[in-house]
Amino acid sequence: MDFRGKNIDLVGKMWLWFGISIAVMLIGLVGWLMPPTGLNYGIDFKGGSQFTYRIPSSLQAGLANDQGQAELLAKVNKGLSSGGLIGTRAQIAGKSDLVINTPALTASEAQTQENITSKAVSSAFGTQATLEGRQQVGAVIGDELRSNAIKGVVIGVLLIALWIYIRYNFAGDGLRYAVAGIVALLHDVIVLVGLFALIGKFDQRVEVDGGFIAALLTVVGYSINDSVVIFDRLRENLRTRRGEPFNKIVNDSLLETMSRSINTGLTVLLMLFVLLLFGGESIYNFTLAMLLGIASGLYSSIFNASMVLVLWHRFDEKKAAQARANRTNVSVRETPRQTAVKRSK
Incomplete structure (x- = not known):
């Protein structure tokens, strides 16, 4: 499966990819709001x-x-x-x-x-x-575990954002790469938590326990790894293909890395599916969370992270065009006044 050189306009369908992500997150939100509201916490968290x-x-x-x-x-x-x-x-x-x-x-x-x-x-x-x-x-220990789990996820995401900022801060672009990576990570966390809440309403085995938190942190690391592969190829192409449209460079970078991302992701998903069927109850929640999270991370790294960079670039171009237009308007307004001064002399 090789997408290099194929005439596939991924960037042109950017809003479709965003729409799919929003739809999945809304499904998860519905699952969260279904009674009983929220997640089905295991004994580790609710006591x-x-x-x-x-x-x-x-x-x-x-x-x-x-x-x-x-x-x-x-x-x-x-x-x-x-x-x-x-x-x-x-x-x-x-x-x-x-x-x-x-x-x-x-x-x-x-x-x-x-x-x-x-x-x-x-x-x-x-x-x-x-x-x-x-x-x-006890209930106190459960609340403490839940608080520590949330802190662990937040700190992990912030450290990843800092690492991406430092890694890609060439030409002052570190912030946009960090934001793009974090948007993809937040997408994965929201999708995983929402779908887990939805499935937990129908399958009482599905609950948030220590295995779920371990899977969530693993998914965060796996997802950003895929995004970094794409960002590296994009950075390389931006250096060697100066002057070409940004959208085309992003699209080509995605096609050049998509085969690697899909092949690796599908291999992991197949093994997780087998584990889900035959792995037993003790790792059921961990395996299900990994399966949902890796699938979400595979999607977001390809169809969300790079699209955020495209949106950021378009915003910068629009802002630069507006600045040029303002300078032109100022120049046009000043020209008649300068002519009048010369005539008076």
């Missing part, structure tokens, strides 16, 4: 208790397919509901463990809910359930 039970070997063979897992989870959830547990989530991890998250924030609440979950799980297993582990996260 609660997590109970892990070992699934008996006699039942593990029946969990090889989705139907078997769904039947077991249905039995567990029925038992939890009968025990009065509201706001719980049960999932199968690695086909050998059953994990149940509950909203218990204190030790006494956790002990009470442990008794209820153990009874429900034992009924579903048909034998006495064995509790492998219990994890408890």
